[in-house]
Amino acid sequence: MRKIEEICDLESIGNYILRNRNYKNQSLEEQEHFILSAFHSKNWEKIKKTDRIILLREVENIEAQKLQREPFEIKLLPADYKWNEFYMDFYVDKKNRKIYSRRNFVEDGIMQVQENEQMKKTRIRHINYELLDCLYHEQYHIMTSHYFRIYQTGMENAYKEHSEYIVWGSRVGAMSIYNNQEMMKKRHYIYRMIPDEYYAFQYAEEKVKHKAQQLIDIYGEDKGYNYYLSVLEESKKGVVNNYYENTGDKEKLTYDQIYQKLLDSYIGDYEKECGCEVFGETKADLCLRKSIIEKKIK
Numbered sequence: 086m087r088k089i090e091e092i093c094d095l096e097s098i099g100n101y102i103l104r105n106r107n108y109k110n111q112s113l114e115e116q117e118h119f120i121l122s123a124f125h126s127k128n129w130e131k132i133k134k135t136d137r138i139i140l141l142r143e144v145e146n147i148e149a150q151k152l153q154r155e156p157f158e159i160k161l162l163p164a165d166y167k168w169n170e171f172y173m174d175f176y177v178d179k180k181n182r183k184i185y186s187r188r189n190f191v192e193d194g195i196m197q198v199q200e201n202e203q204m205k206k207t208r209i210r211h212i213n214y215e216l217l218d219c220l221y222h223e224q225y226h227i228m229t230s231h232y233f234r235i236y237q238t239g240m241e242n243a244y245k246e247h248s249e250y251i252v253w254g255s256r257v258g259a260m261s262i263y264n265n266q267e268m269m270k271k272r273h274y275i276y277r278m279i280p281d282e283y284y285a286f287q288y289a290e291e292k293v294k295h296k297a298q299q300l301i302d303i304y305g306e307d308k309g310y311n312y313y314l315s316v317l318e319e320s321k322k323g324v325v326n327n328y329y330e331n332t333g334d335k336e337k338l339t340y341d342q343i344y345q346k347l348l349d350s351y352i353g354d355y356e357k358e359c360g361c362e363v364f365g366e367t368k369a370d371l372c373l374r375k376s377i378i379e380k381k382i383k
Contacts, residue, residue, distance in 0.1 A: 089122040098123060099136035102143055117147045121217075125300040126309035129213040134192040141191070141220055145184065148224055157184045157227060159220075164189040164197075175219035177226050184223050191216060211309035214293055215316065221289035226281065229377065245374035250280040253351050274328040278347050288378050290317060 089098070102108060108116065120143050123132060132140070142159045149156035157177065162185055174196055175186045189195040194212035197205070209215055229247060276282060297310045321340040328334065328343050338346060 089119055089128050097136055098132055099139035102139055113147060113150055116143075120144055120147065121296050122300060122303070124213045124217055124296075124309075125304045126211065126213060126307045127304050129309065137191050137216065141186075141216060144217070144220055145224070152228060154227070155182065157182045159184045159186070161186060161188040161191060163187070164195070175223055177223040179227065179230055184220070186219070209316075211312040213309045214297060214313035217296070218289045218293050218313070221292045222285045225285040225288040225378075229281070244377040246280060246284045246377055248374055249284075249348060252348065253280050272327065272331045274324045274331065274343070277324045278328075278344050280348070283344050284378060291378065 102120070108119070111119070120140060122128060123140055138159065138161055142156075145159055146156045160183055164187055166187060173185070173187075174190045175184065177184050187195075187197070190197075191212075194209040194215075196207045196209055229244075277286065293313065297307065297313075301307055301310065325338070325340055325343065328338075336346075
């Protein structure tokens with residue numbers, strides 16, 4: 086198969102993916118390596134904006150084949166589209182098997198954020214790894230639903246991430262969070278610390294880092310990846326600051342420590358409500374469970 090940099094120099098990578106027999110005859114591993122090579126900044130800068138959606142769709146097609154599930158359709162929506170009154174950069178509709186994003190986010194790197202009832206536009210300087218992260222995030226949600234539906238029959242067989250989500254859900258309730266606009270705007274840390282979201286962010290981060298390092302070994306230093314890492318750091322700092330602003334907690338905690346503290350509080354609340362000592366047993370049980378992220382990160 087021709088190298089990605091040759092394709093970028095000579096023709097549309099979208100046309101090559103969709104029509105070239107040599108590409109289609111390659112192994113799944115070879116196809117994935119070729120597609121992900123496009124996300125290194127040296128190659129990304131040569132790719133047409135309109136080909137970006139084709140690359141994302143191919144990443145989803147390959148991941149679906151690896152997990153032996155049907156691929157979700159990725160659709161681009163208008164710039165001003167809202168989901169549940171929110172401007173969303175990426176989101177998944179598992180019922181209808183679709184992943185949605187906004188055209189100006191994918192093609193122009195425009196992130197839209199609501200602040201005090203106003204929509205603020207921010208341009209991301211290097212969108213390549215941010216797009217990959219967003220897609221991996223939604224794929225985590227698809228993957229967990231797929232595995233829990235097909236392979237898990239009950240709590241006794243659940244993965245660590247799903248078990249923690251069950252613990253959280255027994256105390257809070259998912260839709261009460263996602264449908265609470267005021268909470269999502271002002272107490273953003275709660276959304277980030279929902280187990281299903283906390284692990285989706287973790288999965289996407291670890292998978293991007295794993296893939297990016299492979300590309301750096303081949304193509305060298307990547308300014309887009311360095312920018313991605315800086316955005317990750319700032320995002321986590323924002324969550325931590327939001328937690329302290331809303332809770333007044335005096336204990337100095339990291340991003341991950343906040344998650345563990347909140348999870349412990351859910352277990353503790355359940356223990357008080359049921360009047361039985363389950364905290365130690367539940368914590369020990371969660372520690373012993375296998376992680377779906379560790380199983381599927383490569």
